[in-house]
Amino acid sequence: MKMPVVIWFLIFPLSPSTYVFAGGAKESLTYSEFLKKSSQEPVRFICAKFNTYPIVLLGEHHRIKQQVDFVKNLIRPLKTAGVSVLVLEFGDYRLQPILDGLLNANTFDKNKVNAILKTVDKPLGWGYQEYSDIFEEVWKTNRETQTARIKILLGNYELENDEAQWTAILNVWNVKMPHRQFGNTADCKKYADSHSEEVGGFITQNKENIATAFKKLQDSQEEIKGVKIAELAGTAYLQGSKVLIYAGRNHLIAHTNKLRAYSSGWLLNHRYPGKVYSIAFRSTERADNLIEKVFTGVFFEKNEARFLDNFRANVSLLKNNYKQSLALT
16 A cells, blocks of 8 residues: 555546537537646545535545545545545445444444455455545544534445355356255365365366356356445435445446446446446556566466556656665565
């Protein structure tokens, strides 16, 4: 979470186009020309959108310090703008009752909040100081008054990695071995304990099918996440709340049909047309995928490799040569 990055926004009010028309002018303006003529300070820009749109989506690039710090500093202005619900990707929705208790407590328990942040999207998870700071800022802001409180809703979902692996094995086993079926992973693991050679041989022979089943499980979890985020935001909107969703960009903007199934942005735009505004932090233009391409599965998980590619690309934004050297050590 030590990556410097300039905060820029890509703005998608439903369907973006190459040109925009301003003030009835006959001539068209490019986005860059429009932004120069109509630019606003970022916090003010986001808060102003709630005057027209009850649901605003803010997409990040994950684990970039300056982006997360920006959202923390956005909490109080959001409250002033009348926002009462913050839907986050960074925690399992099944832990919502525990989080509610923590945010209503007399003291902020950072360790317990970090435990919630670490339950999803392993191995990295979200147990970073900056993400925890968002929760603490909401807690502090709500402590200042008993009215107009901001509620955080968790929208993530994830099987434990061991459980997901055994679920994939179970799914393939029940197709390939109809004479011996298992109803759950516990029974499958119990059988494996006493028949390790048989089960080990089965896994080796069917590793490609198991890998495919595991990938399908991951995709289904992404779909559950997208649907859940949209459901939480939609319910809050129908109850009269203004809602900010803060999550990864791909969950908020349906770039392709492949992403549509689990894009909260796509679901919300189609359920509540004209009520949703999408904003995305701008990615670095310098990043390539060298580490991801060469070292994924060798030294790093895919998410870790992407993080390092992005980090490496942003080091040059540090103006001091000594700081650049330190960042790369």
